[in-house]
Amino acid sequence: MRKLEIVVSLVLAGVSGPVWAGHAEDDWPEPVKSYRTGQILFDRLEVTRTDNDEDVLVWDMLAWYGSDRNRIYFKSEGENQKDDGEPTELESAEVLASRLIAPFWELQGGIGTRGSLASGAERENYLVFSLFGVAPYRFEMDNSITVNEDGDIAATIEAEYDLRLTQVSYLQPRLEVAAALTDAEAYDRPTGLNDIRVGLRYRYExxxxxxxxxxxxxxxSLGDKADQIRAGGGDDSETGLVIGARIWF
Structure with a gap:
């Protein structure tokens, strides 16, 4: 009889718990209130020494502000070669609206520009759509498609992985692939795979x-892009050493 009373009590407790939970007072505080925050991150801020004895300053940064689901992003990449007499080259500067569509994945869309930062230079303006997030096994990815004012379509894939060595040190392999879906002669982007870049960095916090x-x-450089570079007397490959810092606030 005692066992039966215990079983009945447990059943009633299991049923009554959700019932009473559904009658919380209206003025009770929410368990977690939604809020907005932000971050500025320089994932790469580095000086590169190439195999052609060139010194290049490189930056790769993003800033965001918003909630867990909706955010505004600013992304920028570029480089400046020391003592070459040329202005800074802006690889991209983008403003995007972002929406969380799945755990760890954001769909982003916005506008961007790229090209020389010389006064009066004509830069390429474009629409950009990105899938930004963390793939299985914690590969951080930024995959984007751009469409410029002439309808030229290009795509890039960026992936990196933080391999933890100790509590404060990491080994980070990185991959970048650039391709064009249409010819963009004005910007030296023939159709097909154009560039591939792989890197490895050791970081200490x-x-x-x-x-x-x-x-x-x-x-x-690959395919027709490599042929164009060789025809102009250039080198279609490059290696280099880097030293820099990852900074966020």
């Missing part, structure tokens, strides 16, 4: 917000 690193990379 002096603090969570500041982590210096050293590394190396190899890049190569």
């Amino acid at each position: 002096l603090s969570r917000e500041f982590a210096p690193y050293i590394g190396a990379y190899w890049s190569r």
